Amino acid sequence: MMLVSVRVRRYSPPDYEGVLWIENVSFGRRDAHLYISYYAIQDYFLVAELDGEVVGYAVGSVLDTVGKVVSIAVHPMYRRCGIGKSLLKTLLDNLFRHVEIIRLxxxxxxxxxxxxxxxxxxxxxxxxxxxxxxxxxxxxxxxxRET
Ligand SMILES: CC(C)(COP(=O)(O)OP(=O)(O)OC[C@H]1O[C@@H](n2cnc3c(N)ncnc32)[C@H](O)[C@@H]1OP(=O)(O)O)[C@@H](O)C(=O)NCCC(=O)NCCS
Structure with missing residues (x-):
């Protein structure tokens, strides 16, 4: 069930700190900033925004005929509210414009x-x-992709 209304849009540089925090708390990797640099060069880097705050992100790429979900994470305070589903749905819609199959x-x-x-x-x-x-x-x- 969707409990909150979020806006899913493309990542832009001012979102960096918000994404870094979510990346750190979700995966606990010391090189989180390197992952974000990697996300920024993928075909799709989406963020979910709630009241001006970044609360989640999703990353995907197109490799020849196959789409790939590279990463997805939601701020721990906002999990189980439908934000991950909303981000993933938008990412899949974007990837399916180019490919018929998505793997992860x-x-x-x-x-x-x-x-x-x-x-x-x-x-x-x-x-x-x-x-x-x-x-x-x-x-x-x-x-x-459904035909
Ligand atoms: C995975 C993740 C992105 C899900 O985000 P979310 O916003 O909490 O997910 P949603 O609220 O949209 O949940 C959608 C569905 O996913 C499933 N789901 C989500 N969290 C779940 C949990 N803790 N246990 C079981 N099912 C779960 C449920 O089917 C849920 O639907 P429901 O709430 O109607 O039952 C989030 O848990 C997260 O950021 N995890 C840490 C990062 C991570 O591991 N990323 C994936 C690897 S790259």
């Missing part, structure tokens, strides 16, 4: 993330043991 990887333990992907129609198509540097496996998901 997700940590096997990341229940919120893979539940969100399944909620939007993604189906698990594979599993890669030890995919992540810490040894955790990845579930591979795929979604085809």
């Amino acid at each position: 990887e997700v940590r096997e333990s990341n229940v919120p993330a893979y539940s969100l992907y399944e909620r939007l129609g993604f189906r698990q198509t594979g599993f890669v043991p030890g995919y992540y540097p810490d040894g955790e496996g990845a579930r591979i998901y795929e979604l085809r």
